[in-house]
Amino acid sequence: MPTTSGTRAPVIGVLALQGDVREHLAALAATGAEARTVRRPEELGSVAGLVIPGGESTTMSKLAALFGLLEPLRARVRDGLPVYGTCAGMIMLADKILDPRSGQETIGGIDMIVRRNAFGRQNESFEAAVAVAGVDGGPVEGVFIRAPWVESVGAEVEVLAEHGGHVVAVRQGNALATSFHPELTGDHRLHRLFGEMVRDSG
Ligand SMILES: NC(=O)CC[C@H](N)C(=O)O
Secondary structure (H helix, E strand, O other): OEOOOOOEOOEEEEEOOOOOHHHHHHHHHHOOOEEEEEOOHHHHOOOOEEEEOOOOHHHHHHHHHHOOOHHHHHHHHHOOOOEEEEOHHHHHHEEEEOOOOOOOOOOOOEEEEEEOOOOOOHHHOEEEEEOOOOOOOOOEEEEEOOOOEEEEEOOOOEEEEEEOOEEEEEEEOOEEEEOOOHHHOOOOHHHHHHHHHHHHHO
């Protein structure tokens, strides 16, 4: 789809190993981005940005290893590929998990320690208004489903939002992560912000 500058919209991938892939594809499409799934290392080469969906980080980690994607993902993130992780995706972008399952690995890229299931179990899922730095027009509706929070961050990490005294949105360079799921709300401001990060890096 052409953008106002006449150039093509960047292609943004959604890591499609497990999780709410379709919702992210729809949210990205609604912002005018060209969105496609990424399952194989070769497909990683053709995207200008990558969303890592919510789901179950332990399963995602296992499948990424099985599909030979962990190292290619780490390499591209290190090289500055813009990435956006929601919930389980946030866990995948953490350099460290406080309470990993045995053998659980992450892609890393954000100098932070996350705590899995920090806000409680599935039946303690909730919604809350969350003001996010860099997102104009009022707070977003944060949908928290067995969500992690960020326990601590390194000096290079920008804290974008907190809820209940806990960090729930961060950015480090080209990597963005939220504990909550904007792809489930119909509010595309975070996907639009990510689209800008992708365009700015191109
Ligand atoms: N909604 C989610 O993505 C839940 C994340 C899940 N608790 C995990 O550890 O991966």
